[in-house]
Amino acid sequence: MAAVMLAPAASRLLMSGNEAVARAVWEAGTKVAAGYPGTPATEMLEQLSTYPDMYTEWSVNEKVSLEVAIGASMMGSRSFSAMKHVGLNVASDALMTLTLTGVEGGLVIAVADDVGMSSSQNEQDSRFWGRFAHVPMLEPADSQEAYDMTRYAYELSEEFQVPVILRLTSRICHVKGLVTVGERIERPAKGFNKNAERWVMVPGHAKRRIPLMLQREQELKRLSDRSPLNMLEPGTDRRVGFITSGPAYMHVREAFPDAPVLKLGLSHPWPLEKVAALAEMADTLVVVEEVEPILETELKAAGFAVHGKDFLPRIGELAPEVVKPAVERLLRKEAAPEPQSALAPPPLFPRPPTLCASCPHMGVYYTLSQLKNLTISGDIGCYTLGAGHPWNSLDSTICMGASMGIALGMDKGRGEQDRNKRIVAVIGDSTFMHMGMQGLLDLTWNRGNVTILLLDNGTVGMTGGQNTPANGRDIHGQGAPRIDFPRLVEALGVKKERIHVLDPYQLPVLFKALRDETKIDDVSVIITDRPCVLIEEFKPFRPYVVEEDKCTGCGNCVEVGCPAIHVTRREKVVKPSGKEVELAFTRIDSVACTGCGLCVQPCAPEAIVHFAPAGSVISIQPA
C-alpha cells in the first residue's frame, strides 16, 4: 500500500481499479473521503486512508458517508464517497436531494456493482441511479481508465456543479492492470456560502431547483456527444456495430477486433449523434451491457433498431466466450441455443465459504442448531454462513440490519401454527451500528417478543477486518471512542436484566442463556464478546489433538463445523437397538487449530486434548 502512495508522478504501476481510483481521488486534491466496507468497493477507502493531507473515515453506513461528503462539498472542498451497489440504496435518500442542490466542491460517488454476485445478497445495476437522480455516470473499462475518469470526474462535477457517479464492477475493482499515475494538486476549500435557497431543500426552494436539474441534464447530453470519453472506433468489418461500456467493452474488442464500436465512458446521458453515426456505418446494432437492458431500452425508445438482451444473457458477467458465439448466431439468423462448452467442468464437491477455525460465531451456530423450535432472523455478515452446513440455523437474510424488523414482523404476523416458535434475531456489531439500532428501537418500543444475539467480534469481518466503533479504533487504527453495547441496547429500551454479555466459546453458558431467554416474552439481548480470528485482538490458544485410541467415532465434534476437524475413517455399526449408524473417527489439523476448545465440549469420550508440549516436531499429515 505504502509503495503506491509514495510512488512519484509518471510511475507505471500494477494497480487494481480500486487502487487506481484512490490514487486519482488523492491527486485531485480531495479533502474528505468516506465509505462503508463492502465487496467489491472496500479497498478504495482502505487505500485512501494511507494517503497524506486528507481526511478519511469509515462511516457507520453509506448514507452517512455520502452526507459527510456533501457537507465537505458545501464547504467548497472536493469530496468522495465509496460503496457497493446495495450501499447506494441506503445512501439514495441523500443522493436524490443532493441532485437538486448540486455541489460546490467536486463530489464523486464511486459505486461498485457485484456483477456475478461473489459476495452479495442481490445483483443490481447501478446505472439506473444516473437516470433516477439525473446525474452523469462514468464507466471505466480498466484500471488506467478508472484512474483517468476519476480525475476527470472532479472537473466534470465542478463544471456542472453536479455529483458524478463513477460506476465500477467487480471486474474493474479487483482487476489489476498497469496505470501511469500523476501528481497531487492542492485545492484549498472555497468556503461556505450561506444560501438557503440553494442548500435548504424545503418545497418552495426545491421546486425552483428542479428545472435547473433538468436543464443541466440537457447540457450534459450535448457534452456527451463532444466528450472524448465516448469514442467511436470505425473498424473494418461492418456487419455489426457495437455499443458498449465498462468491462463489456474489453470483451467486445477481444471477440470482434475489427468491428465498429461506440465505447461509452460517459454513459449517462448517452451521445445521440454518435449512436446515429454508428448506425450509419454498421448493418446491425448490438448493445453489449452487463445485467439490465438499460441502454438498449433507451436506444429503442429513441428509434434505433438494436439487439441486446434478446440474445445476450441478462444475469451475471459477460465474457468474450459469451459474446462471440451469441453474436455469430445472430449473424447467421439462427435461433440461439444455449452455448455448449466442449470442455465441461468435472463433477466435483462444492467448496462453499465457511466459518474460520475458532470463529466465535461457530459456538453460537452450534448452540442454535442444538435448540428446537426456533425461527431465526439473520443479517448480513460472516454469520450469514450459519445458514450453511452443518448448522442450518438461519431462516432469513434480506439486507443490512433487517434481522431486527423482520423478527418483529415475524412475531406480530405469526398465526396459530407458529404460536410456539421462539423468534431469534442474529446480527453482528458493525451491521447493528449500520442499520440495526433503529430496528431494535422499533422492537422495544412496540413490545416485540424476540431474543437478539448481538455477535460483537469487534470488526467488519466479511470484508477483511475493518475497524468499527465496536473496537475503538478509527480507519487509521488510532484510538477512538468505543461503543458500549450493554449501555447502548439499554438506552434503546431493553431491560437491564434482559441484557447478557457472554463468552461464545462457553457452550453450556450460551445454551442456558438462549434457552432461558427465548422462554421469556420480552426483548432480550445476548451479546457475545470474542474477537474475530482475523484481527489483532485475537490471540490463538494451544491447539488440540484427538487421541486416536480414545475416539469412539461419535462424530459430535464434526457437527461443530470447524474446518480444522477431519474424518480419518468411517465405520458402519449396528447398535444394540438394531439401528445402523455410521461412525466417523476424527483428527484435528493442529496447524489450523487455534485452540478455542469448542469441539472439546461435545466430545463424549473426552478424546480431545491439548497438543503435545512445545518443542516437538509438527508434521503435516495428508487428509
Next chain:
Amino acid sequence: MNFVTTNILVCGIGGQGVMTATEILSEAAIAEGHDVKKTEVAGMSQRGGVVTSHLRFGKKVLSPQIAPGTADVLLGFEAAEALRWSHYLKPGAMALVNDARMVPPVVELGLFKYPDDPIGDMRSRGVKTVSFDAATIAHDLGDLRLGNTVMLGAIADQLPFSADVLLACVVKRFARKGEQVVEMNRKAFAAGRAAAQAATPATA
C-alpha cells in the same frame, strides 16, 4: 488488433497464497515488458472458499478473464481444485499441481465425496499433469510458509521467459526481510523447480 496473450490460471483455496503467487508472476511479466491484467474473484475466499487468479500478459491485454480451454498453464495449490479448473487448459497444456488434499467440512460431514485420486482424474481427462508435494518440500526446508515459493519454482520452466526473471521477482519481494529469508526462498524456488522437473518425464 489481434494479440497473442499468455494465459496462466492459478487456483487453490483461501489463505493458501494464490493471489500473492499470481502477483509475483505478474511482476515478472511486467519486468519482461508485457502488458498485464490479473483478476480474481475472492469476495468470501478468506472463509475457505475456492480462489482462482487469472493472469494474462502480452503486447496488449483486453479482457482480463481467461476463457475455458484457453489457459497455457495451470498452477494448482490443491489437488481437487486443480481438477476443478482443469477444463480451462488448452488441449495438451500442462498443469503443475501441489498434491495436497484440503478436505472441506461439507465432505467431512458426509454430504459430498472428495475424489480418491484427483491427479489421476486429471490425467485421464488428458491433462499433462505434473504433481509434487509442496508442503513436505517446504517443511523439509524448515518453514511451511515457503510453499508459495516452491509453487513458483515449479512453474518457472513453463513460462515464455527465463526462470531467473521470476526468481528475481521472488527475491525482490522478500529483500526487506533480510538475507536469510531471501536465501530460504531461493532454496524453495530451486526445490520447487527440481520437483517439477523430476516429476515431468515420469508422469507427464
